[in-house]
């Protein structure tokens with residue numbers, strides 16, 4: 001039977017958007033990219049089709065990522081993207097607008113939060129509510145956050161790494177840093193430029209990271225060929241790169257993320273800290289899939305680390321749980337956390 005959609009949960013990520021509809025699960029997973037015509041700025045494509053256009057558009061088109069480091073960087077395009085998503089998920093109905101729940105990083109400022117809410121309302125939401133990303137990630141990875149006890153979840157996304165301690169359904173301490181998968185990609189671009197005189201795009205760097213990237217040295221090194229443009233001759237060139245080179249290129253960024261996690265643990269009340277030492281840390285987000293990252297964090301922090309079952313989907317699944325289990329979402333609007341560092 002046809003049922004109108006009343007509630008929608010959105011993980012508005014820097015790289016990817018996921019949409020959860022109660023009773024249906026995750027109904028949409030798309031890159032957060034929008035392609036528009038110029039100068040009239042009509043939407044041509046959104047998601048995967050728009051992503052393919054990134055860096056490949058002629059002068060009369062533009063492909064944009066409206067979300068940067070977990071916050072709206074281009075309000076108009078973010079609103080257009082949300083409008084398209086609501087339209088696709090709910091169909092066109094100008095009278096029955098859905099209630100939209102969006103997860104945002106714990107370090108977002110009140111201006112950034114307001115922008116997300118306004119974009120959702122402008123895109124056709126009846127009500128726009130915000131929830132903290134680490135809380136959604138913790139629920140989505142099935143951590144028992146309703147009970148009294150410390151749970152440390154670290155959401156490692158493309159734009160942000162968000163670490164938070166949760167207990168009794170609330171964030172006790174949350175800290176985020178704008179270092180995520182994109183910074184790792186940038187570090188690889190810089191490395192290839194300075195060491196191999198090779199110019200590559202962020203997408204190529206991302207593929208290298210995802211295929212041979214590792215946080216710890218491997219007993220059997222991996223290799224891959226990277227195609228780019230020679231900075232001296234200006235001609236196309238292929239370079240052979242090893243996993244250890246990529247590990248070294250990413251090391252600084254990874255250290256910054258680990259320092260953030262350490263600072264959260266250092267500020268955690270002792271009772272909760274002892275729970276965390278026992279239960280361990282849970283990693284969510286796409287970067288949690290980086291080879292041996294869990295092992296490196298465990299070695300540096302001396303706490304067991306596990307990667308959640310569906311690291312990419314945890315935040316959306318967590319918002320879904322909040323919607324399906326009738327959480328009082330009004331309380332999640334005020335977010336007690338420190339602003340992002342750097």
Ligand SMILES: Nc1ncnc2c1ncn2[C@@H]1O[C@H](COP(=O)(O)OP(=O)(O)OP(=O)(O)O)[C@@H](O)[C@H]1O
Pocket residue numbers: 012013014015016017069070156157158159160161180181182206209210211213284285286287288289290291311312
């Ligand atoms: N196997 C892998 N190894 C390392 N990184 C990976 C891997 N697979 C995906 N990633 C990275 O994960 C990131 C995307 O993760 P995710 O979809 O969780 O981010 P997001 O939710 O869009 O970002 P954010 O939460 O920061 O706004 C990208 O930077 C991508 O390159």
Ligand SMILES: [Mg+2]
Pocket residue numbers: 011013014155156157158285315
């Ligand atoms: Mg995310």
